[in-house]
Amino acid sequence: MFRFGIQDYEPRWLRGRDSITAVHGLRLAGLAGRTLTHVWVVWDLDDDEWFTNAPVVLDFDDERVSIDHQKFDDLCITWNTVDPSRPIEITGFNLAWRPDATPQLAELAGQTLHHTALLEWDGGRGDMANGNVTIGFDFSPYWLTIFNALDENGFDFGEPDKRYRHHRLNS
Template structure:
């Protein structure tokens, strides 16, 4: 299966904080102290906007983390599998990788990662997103959260608010 024509990308969907921490905490912690080179997003060339269904790539030079959300609680984290310089060949959409394409995120490249947090949404009994997981990157004084925007990816450029329960990932 090729997701949205992205060559060599095979998402590894996980659910639950313990599963994600067990599978990825050590590698996420290894990013601490590295400098973010680029934030790559897939761009819909027909609509001239971010294609939020495709993974978000954080390029730290020798290490690239690829974050993707689907459904209400599926999170995939993969490592160094996507080459954003390769063309995307999707039969339904006209897509391409773009480095740092959103104006509110242009200050992120060049910043050093201070710490990483796994963030659990606290929405309450009637909130379909309750328990969904996001990943927060402290690039002080900047911040980036990649979150589940109800079956797609969302980005926030501010520290998480009180609706998130943070779990700091340390080295």
């Protein structure tokens, strides 16, 4: 099985902070102190833009974590299975892995991760996104938040929105 032609990528979708913490919390916390070498994204070569539906890969040399959002609140995290050196093979798309594809991502290369947090959206009464979980990486003074942009991945740079409840992960 694969998603968007990414070899060996078999997503397991989770919902909610408790399930994400139970499965991935300790390992995400264990990234603290590591140096980020690259953030890999899938690039649409025909449109010359980020293909936001595919996973984002944070490469810490000996540990590679991929993050992927789908639907309204599904999150998949995988470890050391997505290899950006391998070609993406899918009919109808011209896709390739690209490291540090934006100036903001390029600034993160070489930064040491201080901590990881699960960020839980609290937009107020009646907000359909309440409880949606996002992952924040604190590279002080830089932040990278990979969020669910309604069935695809999105990036925020800088301090996370104040409407997120921070759940710092500790090992």
